[in-house]
Amino acid sequence: KQEVTQIPAALSVPEGENLVLNCSFTDSAIYNLQWFRQDPGKGLTSLLLIQSSQREQTSGRLNASLDKSSGRSTLYIAASQPGDSATYLCAVEDSNYQLIWGAGTKLIIKP
Amino acid sequence: GAGVSQSPRYKVAKRGQDVALRCDPISGHVSLFWYQQALGQGPEFLTYFQNEAQLDKSGLPSDRFFAERPEGSVSTLKIQRTQQEDSAVYLCASSLGGTSGRRETQYFGPGTRLLVL
Numbered sequence: 001k002q003e004v005t006q007i008p009a010a011l012s013v014p015e016g017e018n019l020v021l022n023c024s025f026t027d028s029a030i031y032n033l034q035w036f037r038q039d040p041g042k043g044l045t046s047l048l049l050i051q052s053s054q055r056e057q058t059s060g061r062l063n064a065s066l067d068k069s070s071g072r073s074t075l076y077i078a079a080s081q082p083g084d085s086a087t088y089l090c091a092v093e094d095s096n097y098q099l100i101w102g103a104g105t106k107l108i109i110k111p
Numbered sequence: 112g113a114g115v116s117q118s119p120r121y122k123v124a125k126r127g128q129d130v131a132l133r134c135d136p137i138s139g140h141v142s143l144f145w146y147q148q149a150l151g152q153g154p155e156f157l158t159y160f161q162n163e164a165q166l167d168k169s170g171l172p173s174d175r176f177f178a179e180r181p182e183g184s185v186s187t188l189k190i191q192r193t194q195q196e197d198s199a200v201y202l203c204a205s206s207l208g209g210t211s212g213r214r215e216t217q218y219f220g221p222g223t224r225l226l227v228l
Contacts, residue, residue, distance in 0.1 A: 004153070034216075043115070043202065044154075044219040089153050097167070099217075101153030 002027045002094050006102035014110050015082060021075040021105045023090035028068045030092040035064050035075050038087040038104065047088075048075070080109045115220035117203050123226045124193045132188045132223045136205030143186050144217060145178055146202040154202055160186060193227045200224050 003026045013019050023033070035047045048057045048064040050073070056065040063076040073090060089104040116135045124130050136143050142161055146154035147170075156170040162183035171178070175194075180186040190197055204217040 036219075041120075041221060043221040044204075046216045046218070049216060091153070096169075097159075098156045098170075099154075101155070103151065103153050 002030075002092065002100045004090060004092055004100050004102040006088075006090060006105050008105060009103065010106040010108070012108040012110060013080060015080060017080050018076065018078050019080055019107075021077070021088050021107070023073040023075070023102055025071045025073075025092050025100075027094065028071055029095055030068065031095070031097075032093045033064075033066050033073050034091050034093075034099070035062075035073075036089045036091065038089060044089070077107075082109045082111050085109045115203055115205055115218050117201075117220040117223050119223060120221065121224050121226075123228065125228055126193060126195060128193050128227075129189065129191045130193055130225065132190075132201050132225070134186045134188070134203030134205075134220060136184065136186070136203070137207075137218055138184075140205035140207050140218075141183075142206040142208060142215075142217075143180060144204040144206075145186070145188050146204065147172075148200045148202055148222070150199075157188070157201075190225075193225075195227050198225055198227045 005024045007022050032051050034049045036044045038044050050057045050066040061078040066073045085108050087104040087106045091099040091101045118133045145157040148154040158178045159167040160180045175191045177189045200222040202222045204219045206215045206217045208215045
């Protein structure tokens with residue numbers, strides 16, 4: 001059974017720092033991996049989607065990498081801003097077309 | 112509408128009551144998903160519709176949970192005889208595609224927070 005783990009559960013950094021969020025999964029047979037942002041009361045927003053054949057995706061200050069063989073993905077946020085404060089979740093799509101989610105990393109950017 | 116909407120945003124129910132949660136997907140989106148998110152956890156899949164057809168309901172936790180999408184647009188998740196363990200945020204998402212919809216970006220609504228007392 002696929003399991004997705006995110007470490008750390010919470011992270012607090014000063015504004016302007018670069019940071020990395022980690023996601024690991026137990027079964028490498030995935031179709032894609034997605035990173036989402038969750039703001040209180042506003043639902044989930046898809047940030048990046050990496051197909052299983054890809055190694056990374058970039059969007060603005062965000063860069064996500066995928067290493068299927070080791071079961072790992074990282075989300076790199078450059079030059080962090082207070083507006084980046086949110087919970088970040090990763091999810092993998094398995095062979096049954098279902099998204100399996102991590103519990104998220106709560107990120108706080110201190111002004 | 113610009114995005115996925117859900118109503119009500121908050122619902123308090125007494126144990127044993129029936130509740131109905133509504134989801135309005137993005138117009139034209141074929142695929143619709145329901146998820147349950149417990150506090151401090153990631154969402155867990157409940158069920159999936161392609162137009163009006165419920166193609167996967169493997170995530171529904173019990174037969175007290177029922178979902179429908181009769182005209183292929185608005186969907187309703189119904190929970191009968193609510194229990195305290197049903198307390199969670201219920202998220203709805205839609206995506207554009209049909210058979211490939213489950214591999215496309217899903218757009219989420221704000222969720223309905225259900226509290227069962």
